[in-house]
Amino acid sequence: MSKNQTPVVFTGDAGDYFGIWIVNLMLSIVTLGIYSAWAKVRRKKYFYNNTLIDGVGFDYHANPIAILKGRIIAVVLLVLYTVLSGLNPTVGALLALILFLAIPWIVVRGMMFNARNTSHRGLRFDFDGKSGAATLVFIGYPLLILLTLGLAMPFVAQRTNKFLFDHHKFGLSHFQMNALVKDFYMIYLKLLGSLIVIGIVITVAIKSLVGGLAPSPVSLNHTHYLQTTTAPGFIKVAGTPVAQQEAVAEESDQLSPEQSAEVEAQLKKLTEQMGQAEVGSDEAATTTTVKKDPAVEAFEKYAALLGPMIYVMILGGLLLYMLVIFLVVAYMQSRITNLVLNNTSLEHVGFFGNQRMRDLVWLYLSNIMLIMFSGGLAIPWTHIRMARYRAEHLAITGETDWDKFIGEKKESSRAMGEEIADMFDIDISFG
Structure with a gap:
C-alpha cells in the first residue's frame, strides 16, 4: 500500500x-x-x-x-x-x-x-x-x-x-x-x-477420451457359416428348412394322391428329425463351451466400460x-x-x-x-x-x-x- x-x-x-x-x-x-x-x-x-x-x-x-x-x-x-x-x-x-x-x-x-x-x-x-x-x-x-x-x-x-x-x-x-x-x-x-x-x-x-475407449475394428472379411444337414433320400431345396417345407408343399399340389401321401410322410419324418436336432443342439450348448466372436467380445467389454x-x-x-x-x-x-x-x-x-x-x-x-x-x-x-x-x-x-x-x-x-x-x-x- x-x-x-x-x-x-x-x-x-x-x-x-x-x-x-x-x-x-x-x-x-x-x-x-x-x-x-x-x-x-x-x-x-x-x-x-x-x-x-x-x-x-x-x-x-x-x-x-x-x-x-x-x-x-x-x-x-x-x-x-x-x-x-x-x-x-x-x-x-x-x-x-x-x-x-x-x-x-x-x-x-x-x-x-x-x-x-x-x-x-x-x-x-x-x-x-x-x-x-x-x-x-x-x-x-x-x-x-x-x-x-x-x-x-x-x-x-x-x-x-x-x-x-x-x-x-x-x-x-x-x-x-x-x-x-x-x-x-x-x-x-x-x-x-x-x-x-x-x-x-x-x-x-x-475426442482423445472417446478414441481411447473405442474398440478395435474387426475385419469385415471374418465370415460365419451356418452348417445344416439334410437327410439323404429327401427332397433338397436351397435355403432354410422352413423354405424347404414351403417349396415341397407347393410341388405336392401337382402330384398324384399316392405321391402326395409319400411327400407328407417325408415331411413328417423331416419335422421329427429337425426337432431331435434342436434338442441335441440345446444339450450340446449346455455341455460345451462355445467360443464367442471377437467382435461380440469387444462390444461387450466396451459396453461394460461405457455404462459407468x-x-x-x-x-x-x-x-x-x-x-x-x-x-x-x-x-x-x-x-x-x-x-x-x-x-x-x-x-x-x-x-x-x-x-x-x-x-x-x-x-x-x-x-x-x-x-x-x-x-x-x-x-x-x-x-x-x-x-x-x-x-x-x-x-x-x-x-x-x-x-x-x-x-x-x-x-x-x-x-x-x-x-x-x-x-x-x-x-x-x-x-
Missing part, C-alpha cells in the same frame, strides 16, 4: 452478522415478507457501518416504511398483470409494455433513493441522472446489442458504467469515470479468445460447465471492476482496485460448497468473506483531506417525485 493510498477496511464479523441474518430470516417468514423491509435496512446498516475509510464508517438512513410501500406497489402490479393477462392477453401485454418502458425511470429513482440514504462523515451521497438519458442506456443500448449480434456489448458496458458513476455525487462533487470504450473491448476480446482456446482444448480432450463412464462424463461435463461459468464471471467481475475504479475520480481523489480472477473463482466455488454442505447456514459467512475481499482490494489514492469534503449537510426537501422514489426502492448492483 502506497503512502498516498488510504485503505478501505471492513471490520464485520461472521458471528455477529449471523445473529442479524437469522433474526431477519425468521421474522420475514413469520410476517410473510413484511419484515423484509426492516431486514434490508438492518443488513445494509451493518455492512455500511463496518466499511471504514480512515477509521470512519458509512451509514444507511433509509426508512423501512418507504421500502415496504415500494414492495407493496410491486406486488400489486404483479398481481394486476397476472389477472389482466388471464382475462385479456392484449391488456396484459399493454401493461407489460408500460412497465418495460418505465424501467429507466424506476432505475433512476432507485439509484436516487439508495444514494441519498447513504452518507459518510455526515455528508450524503446523491444521484442526479435523468430518465431520458436512462432510457437510452437501459432500453436503447440493449436493442443495439441485439441489432449488432452482441458486437456492441463492450460499448454498452462502457456507456452504462459512465452513466451510473458520472451522475453520482458526494456532497456537491461529482464522480467521473474516464475509462474508454477501447479498454472495454480489450477485456471482451481477451475473454472471447480465452473461450475459443478452452473450447478447442475441451474438444480435443473429448456415461455417468462420469455427464458429471464431469456439468462440473466443467460450472467451472467455465465461474471463470467467465470472475474474469468479468475483476477486470471490469478494476478498470472502472482505476479510472474514476472525485475531484483530486482517485480510486485503486486490484481484484484478481483466481481469488474470485476460489471465493465463488468455496462459498457454494459451504452453502451446500451447511444447508444454507453458512450464507452469512460467505457475505462477510465477499465484503472483506472487496474492501481489501480497494483503496483511495491521492492526498486526501476529508475535511475539505465535509461542509454543511444538505437539507432534504423531497418533491413529489422523490417521495415516489422512496416507495420504489429497488436495490440494483452494478459491477
Whole structure:
C-alpha cells in the first residue's frame, strides 16, 4: 500500500452478522415478507457501518416504511398483470409494455433513493441522472446489442458504467469515470479468445477420451457359416428348412394322391428329425463351451466400460460447465471492476482496485460448497468473506483531506417525485 493510498477496511464479523441474518430470516417468514423491509435496512446498516475509510464508517438512513410501500406497489402490479393477462392477453401485454418502458425511470429513482440514504462523515451521497438519458442506456443500448449480434456489448458496458458513476455525487462533487470504450473491448476480446482456446482444448480432450475407449475394428472379411444337414433320400431345396417345407408343399399340389401321401410322410419324418436336432443342439450348448466372436467380445467389454463412464462424463461435463461459468464471471467481475475504479475520480481523489480472477473463482466455488454442505447456514459467512475481499482490494489514492469534503449537510426537501422514489426502492448492483 502506497503512502498516498488510504485503505478501505471492513471490520464485520461472521458471528455477529449471523445473529442479524437469522433474526431477519425468521421474522420475514413469520410476517410473510413484511419484515423484509426492516431486514434490508438492518443488513445494509451493518455492512455500511463496518466499511471504514480512515477509521470512519458509512451509514444507511433509509426508512423501512418507504421500502415496504415500494414492495407493496410491486406486488400489486404483479398481481394486476397476472389477472389482466388471464382475462385479456392484449391488456396484459399493454401493461407489460408500460412497465418495460418505465424501467429507466424506476432505475433512476432507485439509484436516487439508495444514494441519498447513504452518507459518510455526515455528508450524503446523491444521484442526479435523468430518465431520458436512462432510457437510452437501459432500453436503447440493449436493442443495439441485439441489432449488432452482441458486437456492441463492450460499448454498452462502457456507456452504462459512465452513466451510473458520472451522475453520482458526494456532497456537491461529482464522480467521473474516464475509462474508454477501447479498454472495454480489450477485456471482451481477451475473454472471447480465452473461450475459443478452452473450447478447442475441451474438444480435443473429448475426442482423445472417446478414441481411447473405442474398440478395435474387426475385419469385415471374418465370415460365419451356418452348417445344416439334410437327410439323404429327401427332397433338397436351397435355403432354410422352413423354405424347404414351403417349396415341397407347393410341388405336392401337382402330384398324384399316392405321391402326395409319400411327400407328407417325408415331411413328417423331416419335422421329427429337425426337432431331435434342436434338442441335441440345446444339450450340446449346455455341455460345451462355445467360443464367442471377437467382435461380440469387444462390444461387450466396451459396453461394460461405457455404462459407468456415461455417468462420469455427464458429471464431469456439468462440473466443467460450472467451472467455465465461474471463470467467465470472475474474469468479468475483476477486470471490469478494476478498470472502472482505476479510472474514476472525485475531484483530486482517485480510486485503486486490484481484484484478481483466481481469488474470485476460489471465493465463488468455496462459498457454494459451504452453502451446500451447511444447508444454507453458512450464507452469512460467505457475505462477510465477499465484503472483506472487496474492501481489501480497494483503496483511495491521492492526498486526501476529508475535511475539505465535509461542509454543511444538505437539507432534504423531497418533491413529489422523490417521495415516489422512496416507495420504489429497488436495490440494483452494478459491477
